[in-house]
Amino acid sequence: MADYKFHILVCGGTGCQSSNSHEIMEALKQNVADAGMAEDCKVLMTGCFGFCEQGPIVKMLPDNTFYTSVKPEDAAEIVAEHIVKGRKVQRLLYVDPENEEHVSDAKHMEFYKKQMRIALRNCGFIDPENIDEYIARDGYAALAKCLTEMTPEEVIEEMKKSGLRGRGGAGFPTGLKWQFARGYKSDVKYVVCNADEGDPGAFMDRSILEGDPNSVIEAMAICGYAIGAKYGRVYIRAEYPLAIDRLSIAINQAREYGLLGDNILGTDFCFDIELMFGAGAFVCGEETALIHSMEGQRGEPTTKPPFPAESGFWNQPTNVNNVETWANVPVIFLKGADWFRSIGTEKSPGTKVFALAGKINNVGLIEVPMGTTLREVIYEIGGGIKNGKKFKAVQTGGPSGGCLTEKDLDTPIDFDNLVAKGSMMGSGGMIVMDEDDCMPAVAKFYLEFTQEESCGKCTPCRVGTTRLSELLTDITNGKGTLQHLEELKRLSEVIRDTALCGLGQTAPNPVLSTLRTFEDEYIAHVTEKTCPAGKCQALLKYEIIADACKGCTLCARNCPVGAISGTVKNPHVIDQSKCIKCGVCMNNCRFNAIVRH
Amino acid sequence: MVKIKSLEELKRIKEQAQNSVSLRVKGDNIENMIQIRVAMATCGIASGAREVMNEFVEALGEEKIDNAVVTQTGCMGYCYAEPTIELTMPGKDPIIYGYVDKAKVHEIIDKTIKHGELIDGIINSQHKTIE
Numbered sequence A: 001m002a003d004y005k006f007h008i009l010v011c012g013g014t015g016c017q018s019s020n021s022h023e024i025m026e027a028l029k030q031n032v033a034d035a036g037m038a039e040d041c042k043v044l045m046t047g048c049f050g051f052c053e054q055g056p057i058v059k060m061l062p063d064n065t066f067y068t069s070v071k072p073e074d075a076a077e078i079v080a081e082h083i084v085k086g087r088k089v090q091r092l093l094y095v096d097p098e099n100e101e102h103v104s105d106a107k108h109m110e111f112y113k114k115q116m117r118i119a120l121r122n123c124g125f126i127d128p129e130n131i132d133e134y135i136a137r138d139g140y141a142a143l144a145k146c147l148t149e150m151t152p153e154e155v156i157e158e159m160k161k162s163g164l165r166g167r168g169g170a171g172f173p174t175g176l177k178w179q180f181a182r183g184y185k186s187d188v189k190y191v192v193c194n195a196d197e198g199d200p201g202a203f204m205d206r207s208i209l210e211g212d213p214n215s216v217i218e219a220m221a222i223c224g225y226a227i228g229a230k231y232g233r234v235y236i237r238a239e240y241p242l243a244i245d246r247l248s249i250a251i252n253q254a255r256e257y258g259l260l261g262d263n264i265l266g267t268d269f270c271f272d273i274e275l276m277f278g279a280g281a282f283v284c285g286e287e288t289a290l291i292h293s294m295e296g297q298r299g300e301p302t303t304k305p306p307f308p309a310e311s312g313f314w315n316q317p318t319n320v321n322n323v324e325t326w327a328n329v330p331v332i333f334l335k336g337a338d339w340f341r342s343i344g345t346e347k348s349p350g351t352k353v354f355a356l357a358g359k360i361n362n363v364g365l366i367e368v369p370m371g372t373t374l375r376e377v378i379y380e381i382g383g384g385i386k387n388g389k390k391f392k393a394v395q396t397g398g399p400s401g402g403c404l405t406e407k408d409l410d411t412p413i414d415f416d417n418l419v420a421k422g423s424m425m426g427s428g429g430m431i432v433m434d435e436d437d438c439m440p441a442v443a444k445f446y447l448e449f450t451q452e453e454s455c456g457k458c459t460p461c462r463v464g465t466t467r468l469s470e471l472l473t474d475i476t477n478g479k480g481t482l483q484h485l486e487e488l489k490r491l492s493e494v495i496r497d498t499a500l501c502g503l504g505q506t507a508p509n510p511v512l513s514t515l516r517t518f519e520d521e522y523i524a525h526v527t528e529k530t531c532p533a534g535k536c537q538a539l540l541k542y543e544i545i546a547d548a549c550k551g552c553t554l555c556a557r558n559c560p561v562g563a564i565s566g567t568v569k570n571p572h573v574i575d576q577s578k579c580i581k582c583g584v585c586m587n588n589c590r591f592n593a594i595v596r597h
Numbered sequence B: 001m002v003k004i005k006s007l008e009e010l011k012r013i014k015e016q017a018q019n020s021v022s023l024r025v026k027g028d029n030i031e032n033m034i035q036i037r038v039a040m041a042t043c044g045i046a047s048g049a050r051e052v053m054n055e056f057v058e059a060l061g062e063e064k065i066d067n068a069v070v071t072q073t074g075c076m077g078y079c080y081a082e083p084t085i086e087l088t089m090p091g092k093d094p095i096i097y098g099y100v101d102k103a104k105v106h107e108i109i110d111k112t113i114k115h116g117e118l119i120d121g122i123i124n125s126q127h128k129t130i131e
């Protein structure tokens, strides 16, 4: 077999696939074949590279050139220039916004400099549909080590020593959880992977499953060995078709190699994994609801205890971990608990994957050591706020979390610091807001989400989130009073203290945290009936400044509801009772005579 | 696929598969790699550049020099001296060797790559690599 001299990696993450990365790959293959270089140059598809903002991404090896925003039409030039003539296609290189220089190697991009990839180590590096590539990267060596050199107790000890904490939200120590599951005696136990990922804007788990499904499979088998379980289940939402595909392929390949099934690696350990599909309800990510849903019942939570470790799936001891938690496990055994502990902070070792979204220049998937500050994430990796606007807040922890502001930017990110600042880690969604975002409206957005997703089992959450979102609707419509604010606070506290599951208990967080840090904004909405960010339509008022108006009549002719009157060369006026606040007049006036406030 | 029944068998599969990703591992660390670029325009190919390229790949493999990558480039403008190669040792300026044949490939590997000795046949040491 002749060795390939070039590899072309095409991003097959969901973002890039939706911008035609499949066609790009086909076009590249065609051009490589036409150039007579099919023997020299291998074209393959990988998982997400993380820099989705610049996608579709194509990476050339061995010279590590990173092409951005590639279109199928670019394939011919990439092959003719880069592969055949050894010249980089300048126009497809990333341009550093600071100094406008072309950067060809990802290592030199601000976006990647501070990142460290553990959970994402293989994403954008291997072909996720080929188990051999995973094995080439030491895949299944951790499982082999556990099965042949360590007792289950030693495996659990190593996990405990590593200090790994669950990445699904709460940050519970993984080794301890395994120990509990091992402690309950039963012939039948289950290992469950929580791949429900329902937090709006989050796609960490999806990307891991799409880019490196074998890391999750291997980790689940290690856990099976440690706790004494033969059965694995991945609970994944049906709306992740690509992740389901890649995971199914990986499970089949692992079975063919005998890395799943009976007598794995010639030992007497047996373990296999099945997929179970969820309908995409946020509450089904909560572990007890998830287990009920797996049993074919309504996806409703029940009180803990009993914890799943004692009585979970079919009332058997069950260990549930999150996708990203799993992805960390094999590396811990390959490189050792001490190595893992040396990364991140003392109480939160390792890294965390975040999905950066909102008003930020570099939208994408990032992985940083715990202890990195929000400022580094937003300004260095994220490239700062879009369109040079001013940073206002960042929501971490999704609908269960809270807003952090300017004063929190230098806080090192870890589980405990985020909680101390009134937010939480959550699963890793990070939504950045700028000066144009209205905080009561942000709170309303999250409350509408949780109200919609509440399973309805308990009153504080079912009725409480509805009332909270009604109060917020009043406030953003200019119908709020100071009493509304009192009521928001009181009700939030009641829900937090009395709801049955985490969904309800944390639902008020966005309200409480925005009320705390942006109280002025709430007060402006209810007392002056204005929206300082200029977002709440009902509170906006368009007015013509008589002195500046030249009487050109343009606005009157364009107003969709005929709210503007006036005669040629005389100042015009807006009839506030008719105006629907569409903003057309202000955008069109050439004399800046119309203001919004 | 045959079932993997022991740690040794897993290691064997790993070794076989290693080739498929080693190019990417090198690429991740390209700044510290020895880069050999063979000029493969019409003039180069006509004078045997493809054979030279294959010889480099094989010889480096045999010598177990795994911190080197071999790629191709277009015409470098030294058509009179084809086949030509551009050799870049980490942290050094690229040098160009002309009239490279199979024997020369081995000489370059033995002397320049292994011991940093320059040998006859350098046609331009002030060369700027094309990006």
Ligand SMILES: Cc1cc2nc3c(=O)[nH]c(=O)nc-3n(C[C@H](O)[C@H](O)[C@H](O)COP(=O)(O)O)c2cc1C
Residues within 6 Å of the ligand: A165, A166, A167, A168, A169, A170, A171, A172, A174, A194, A195, A196, A197, A198, A199, A282, A283, A284, A285, A286, A287, A288, A320, A321, A322, A323, A325, A326, A427, A501, A502, A503
């Ligand atoms: C409303 C709600 C939604 C949740 N959604 C998810 C989810 O989508 N994925 C996840 O892994 N954990 C989710 N969790 C946390 C799980 O209940 C559980 O703690 C986690 O899967 C345990 O895995 P870990 O220890 O590896 O983090 C959710 C919890 C709540 C209360």
Ligand code: SF4
Residues within 6 Å of the ligand: A283, A300, A301, A453, A454, A455, A456, A457, A458, A459, A461, A462, A499, A500, A501, A502, A503, A504, A505
């Ligand atoms: S808190 Fe909400 S989601 Fe949880 S059980 Fe109660 S109603 Fe259902």
Ligand code: SF4
Residues within 6 Å of the ligand: A544, A548, A549, A550, A551, A552, A553, A554, A555, A556, A571, A572, A588, A589, A590, A591, A592, A593, A594
């Ligand atoms: S478009 Fe501007 S200048 Fe013209 S009439 Fe309207 S407000 Fe006056």
Ligand code: SF4
Residues within 6 Å of the ligand: A542, A558, A559, A560, A561, A562, A563, A564, A574, A578, A579, A580, A581, A582, A583, A584, A585, A586
């Ligand atoms: S904002 Fe729209 S509706 Fe109101 S006056 Fe201007 S154009 Fe008319």
Ligand code: FES
Residues within 6 Å of the ligand: A011, A012, A013, A014, A015, A016, A017, A047, A048, A049, A050, A051, A052, A053, A055, A056, A057, A365
């Ligand atoms: S999907 Fe291609 S870089 Fe994220």
